[in-house]
Amino acid sequence: MNFLANTWVGTWLEGLGQITLLAKEAIVSLFRSRISWRDLIYQLYFMGVKSQSVVIITGAFTGMVLGAQTYFQFHKVKMDTATLAVVSVSMCSELGPVLTGLMVAGRVGAAIAAELATMRVTEQIDALRTLATHPVDYLVVPRLLAAHIALPLLTAEAITLGIGAGYVVGVYLLGIDATYLWSNMLKYTSTSDVAIGLIKSFIYGGIVALVGCYKGMNCGEGAEGVGRATTESVVYSSITILISNFFLTLSLGAVFNTL
Amino acid sequence: MIEVRDLKKSFGSNLVLDGVSLRIEAGESVVIIGRSGSGKSVLLKHLIGLLQPDAGQVLIDGEDIVGMNERELLPVRRKFGMLFQGAALFDSMTVAENVGFAFRRDRQMSASEIQRRVAAALEVVDLPDIEDKKPSELSGGMKKRVGLARAIVYQPQIVLYDEPTTGLDPIVADSIDQLILRVRDRFEVTSVVVTHDMRTARRVGQRILMLHEKKIYAAGTPDEIFSSGDPLVRRFIEGVSDLKEPQF
DSSP, X not given: OHHHHTSHHHHHHHHHHHHHXXXXXXXXXXXXXXXXXXXXXXXXXXXXXGGHHHHHHHHHHHHHHHHHHHHHHHGGGTOGGGHHHHHHHHIIIIXXXXXXXXXXXXXXXXXXXXXXXXXXXXXXXXXXHHTTOOHIIIIIHHHHHHHHHHHHHHHHHHHHHHHHXXXXXXXXXXXXXXXXXXXXXXXXXXXXXXXXXXXXXXXXXXXXXXXXXXXXXXXXXXXXXXXXXXXXHHHHHHHHHHHHHHHHHHHHHHHHHHO | OEEEEEEEEEETTEEEEEEEEEEEOTTOEEEEEEOTTSSHHHHHHHHTTSSOOSEEEEEETTEEOTTOOHHHHHHHXXXXXXXXXXXXXXXXXXXXXXXXXXXXXXXXXXXXXXXXXXHHHHHHTTOTTOTTXXXXXXXXXXXXXXXXXXXXXXXXXXXXXXXXXXXXXXXXHHHHHHHHHHHHHHHOOEEEEEOSOHHHHHHHOSEEEEEETTEEEEEEOHHHHHTOOOHHHHHHHHTOOOTTSTTO
């Protein structure tokens, strides 16, 4: 067992356990302490408004590329008008939440980790504690709540832009019939596809915020510690999003198929 | 009253404190001296629960804080104020927001009352009218003073000072010493000062404890310590190094 504890598996499991405890503490804090609306609104602004350019470009260009690629394949079998349906289902249930999650992990997760890590190495987190303030109440909860709210909204925006961009490429660039393209999209896209995407993005919001906060608050000493925390935050939250996406696809698919 | 019993702490394989015991009475002013890396700051952080020991007890007014979780420690920490080595001001906030932080979190005081208390605390540290400045606009000495204002604004029973004069020029260091004495006398607080500045130790301490080899090596009044015949104490007070010994 000692051998296992000293390997990366042991470190990974320990980190997972610590993040779970952080999540538990954040839930306790939600019920015990009052939320600072000012901090929550600032975090929403930082995560939501400041991520607009990243999300717009990701959503729009993913929809355009997906539309073009789908058309190139479907055109061979005369299924041109099904192009937007594929774009829509893919964007709703997979690409929208995953790519938005990854982009936010890169922008927001890194910023959270860097900010909190800097606070840790300059003893600002210790100062918070000496002022009888629980760091989870003040630092983690507003970020976690904001990420849970912002990610689904950003994902909905990316999905909408992706479908819109796919439509524009299909109709105005590739010459697909607009009426059938739109009609097939509506026909094959179900409410469950949208719901799955939004549920996934809600979970990814939690992953990005928790991993960022954990890595920041537990960073090593000095500038190197801050740098490492930032990098690890992006890497671990991205990997967690990609791996959990597979299991979420299976489990949410099973849940919605039985409804 | 603070009492530490047989405190042990190690970081990995590095044993830092090995059975430290001490007792600080209410209203007393105690200075902890020792070489860099001797565990002074580690000991100080144990007093307020920022670090948890491997063994031993830390009693604050008779209540053992060892093993308390972060939430249980919150009411205990209301008895404390702490000045950090680098002041640890929240760099995203103004001076007023830093000093009034705890009041704003409590939400039990009107904005005007918070403003009045912040101004009063800044007055104590001789820094009036800088409420709107950011920490980045302040000098090292001013940061320490603002940190001290933040530590005392709650009117704590105990104030902890971690290397309060490190990195400051002698004149600014002297002003910080005076402020420590002013806070002690005006608010009748218990002061625990960690320093390796012998001038500070002599001026602000009613009792001096010397930490060496992971234990309290010497204890006494400033006169007793400064007139000590113990070669190790003398060497530290006089700042005599021996290049053959890496730790000196």
